[in-house]
Amino acid sequence: MSFDDIAAILQEQFGSTIQVKTASPAVVVSADVLVNVCQFLRDDERLFFDLLACITAIDNGPQVNTMEVIYNFTSIPFEHDLMLHVTVARNQPGMPLPAVPTISHIWRTADWHEREAYDLVGISFTNHPDLRRILMPADWDGHPLRKDYQEPQRYHGIKTK
Helix, strand or coil: CCHHHHHHHHHHHHHHHCEEECCCCEEEECHHHHHHHHHHHHHCCCCCCCEEEEEEEEECHHHHCEEEEEEEEEECCCCEEEEEEEEEECCCCCCCCCEEECCCCCCCCHHHHHHHHHHHHCCEEECCCCCCCCCCCCCCCCCCCCCCCCCCCEECCEECC
């Protein structure tokens, strides 16, 4: 099944909530329909995306003022792939982190991928069963992959630079 076929099925099911990027074939959805779209991607017998291969989070920087969560799905038996993007507004310092609903109840692999995105980029995943740091120490300040991140000079008396 081609990307265009998959995009057409999603647009038929979800209407204008589905946007299509053609430069790098991807489907763009808002955070409020993410869970429904993901459930459909896994459960629809024409698509059967049984593998969530990766979740990536990107900080587009303070100038653009957005962040993205990018999902890569694969249907092993049908041998087709799909990239899905969710864009959220970037938070200002001192404000709550941007939030995207968890999909860990649909694909268990999302559990660790979402924790990594939370830890390094600072995107929260609502209703995640165990959203805590996975790579950085629990008391680390900030999110190291943010464009405006400033590494502290010291951590518990140890020089970091």
